[in-house]
Amino acid sequence: MGLTRRTFLRSSVAMLAATACSPTAAPVSKPAETKPATPPTSAPPAAQPTVAAQPTAVAPPAASAAQTPAAAAAPRTGGELQFIVGAEPPSFDGHRETTFALLHALSPHYSLLIRFNPDAYPEVMPDLAESWDVSADKLTYTFKIRDGVKFHDGSPCTARDIKASYDRILNPPEGVVSARKGSYGAVESVEAPDPGTIVFKLKYPSAALLTLLASPFNYIYSADKLAADQKFPEKNVLGTGPYKFVEYVPGSHWVGQKNPDYFVQGRPYLDGFRANFIREPAAQIAAIRGGRAQIEFRGFPPPARDDLVRAMGDKIKVEESAWIVTLIAIFNTEKAPFNDPRVRRALNIAVDRWEGSNALSRITVVKPVGTFVRPGSPFHRPESELLKMEGFSRDMTQAREEARRLLREAGVPDGFAFNLKNRDVPTPYEPSGVFLIDQWRRIGLNVTHVQQESNAYLSDHRAGNFEVSVDFIADYADEPDIQLSKFLSPDRSASNYSRYTDRELDALYDQQSRETDPERRNQLVWQFEDRCIQQMAYAFPIIWWQRIVPYSSSVKNYPVLPSHYVNQDLAHVWLDA
């Protein structure tokens, strides 16, 4: 392969990233606050189901926005948080967009009905709702709305505004895009019987409803503004959140200032924030090292983390978490030999994820080993169960022998050649693709790595122009309704690029979605995964991402959660002197 301009630039940028953070005279000791990451050799135990997973929990969580999160030291007020956002929001409309770039810039301006509790993720807690009740038949959710909440223009925010916002999400008018409309199939209606009450009526019980209502994209907009123009939120910012909008310079920055009328007493702590849009990782790292910015919420790969720590000493701290993002391998089941489940199973079995985790976690942002639900999430199976699954064995000699046997049975005993399509993103797509190719080489397969720029990559996925490809799942919450929806038959999932129709899988999905008993739901989720990963091997997980966030030690009270989509309203963040 020749040295292209793109390759050359990428190498240069990588060099800068590495060199920019090379050791200087700064202390070399690691900061004490660095948290050890989840060991790759064991999947975290399944946690107890949470409020979000239990619609039967009628009592609201004890914590309130005003009390949460608790800080170790006395919070200090004032200061402007400078952070980096690696992309820009196409529009300002949360209901329409799907990118983190929107959330990082706009979430400080908005409130939600309920939100995730940053101190007890994935529990949900009140935001505009004060409390809620769930009917005995689990078909009616009644939320009590806070009194006295005002939009930034001074107009009151009531249940009417919440209804208008959810009507827009559930039944977008002509010309309005609602990206997550499909997630709320269980909701029959949203009613606002009085200014202080909002009622969600369901067609059938939904285990995921509270999690879905805590979606960080579900900003509450002014009903009056929507009545005048349903596209108002695309180009205007008017929320009830902790910060008011000040300025947006496309390509450069976004500024917010403290909302003195914020409904949580004493919040926010900061005077304001400034989001700087910086695309290049090397420039992001330089900005943090040079003190121009304090944090990039998605984080950096391990080499950049280590170099920043070496260069900045106690001026930087690092937090890590398993991330609700995973790379998966998908097959085009319409192309031979991948239309044969035995071939697909062989490719799944041949991958040593445990060793991959050990090796790749040193150079890129992957680490936890798991299925389609995040290791450590309430839905993840314990390691003892995981090891029984095809593709998760630690005995790779036996696993590879089984893979070769399956290939012989499928009529390709001498292996074959194919292309692995992948996104040309250095972290962690490229190393993960190289890892897969090496694993498959060990069972006699000859794989060519075809890396593509994002748009061409997505286009080929949609058109079925691939044999095997690296795909991804990225979400704001550990919720099977969200994570597993991708694997539904194509008439129900636009992102099922494997192009199979499997009604048994669809039925399992529906059953788990309506099952409100956590234990029984977990069993159904695992059955879904067994079919999708083991029996039919339509797709399989590679290795889950690890969120590594090195940030200025002056930033306080920003717990790094498993998702970079949530906890971005910055109401509780404060800056040390």
Add this chain to the structure above:
Amino acid sequence: MQGYIVSRILLMIPTLLGVAIITFILLRMVPGDVVQLKLAGDGGNVAAEVIQAERARLGLDKPLLAQFFDWIWGAVRFDFGLSMWTGRPIIQEVLIRLELSVQLTIMATLIATVLALPLGILAAVKRDTWIDYAVRIFSIAGLAIPSFWLGIVLILVLLIAFQYSPPLSFTPFFKDPVENLSQLIWPALAVGYRYSAVATRMTRSTLLEVMREDYVRTARAKGLRESLVVVRHALRNAFLPVVTVIGLEFAFLLGGLLVTEQVFNLNGIGKLMVEAVLRRDYTMTQALILLVASVFVLVNFLVDLLYVWLDPRVSYR
């Protein structure tokens, strides 16, 4: 002369139309579209009908010919439409970034000119001396080192030696000159150095050529001092190719420093163009390429006119 000017202006029309057609066709040949990236690029499981509706809203479902005529009809009225990515007017998006790009171009041109002219003259006058060799090494290095790489080195030196990184946002010069220059001086130096290398070598070689002309020999024979010979007789005649090079480089820089702007995170035309191409923002990319082509055509035209002023022997009929 007037006839020449009119014909050159008229020739710009087919040139720019050709650019518009080629750009339009090439963009449509590249796989992917803006809607797909916008709605599904972060893994969103967005229904196919939502994507179709958005494509229709942007006019991407129309026949290609209709899309082209819609766009070109707007362009001739200086209405480039809305960005397919942001939905904001393209003129507005460009104007936000133009001030930075223009200032950076002017700064880089000034740096290049201030370096190139004296060094080129010195190298020519002191041909084959250590001064000439030093200038040649300096200028060859400038050609060999890509400006974005030099930019990376500058950033590293500032970070490692001074724990300093330039401001992240652009501040207009007349609002805060210090903040403004703190951001732009580094890319201007990186780009200006390469630019000066081209101009230095051109100044040296053309001056050497002119110095061999009969009228220079005559001037020397009249007993004029060498400095007068160079400044009064040789330099003005040597300027024509130098001005051409400076003009072309100026147009190139104004068209956007695609890589350097990424390295320094500058919110200029180059960065906008890179992002527009990556996002398949057709309307934005088409407008920017047309803008860059227009700048090239215009600067070339102005350089040609400048020849008349620099050299009275040149005339256009």
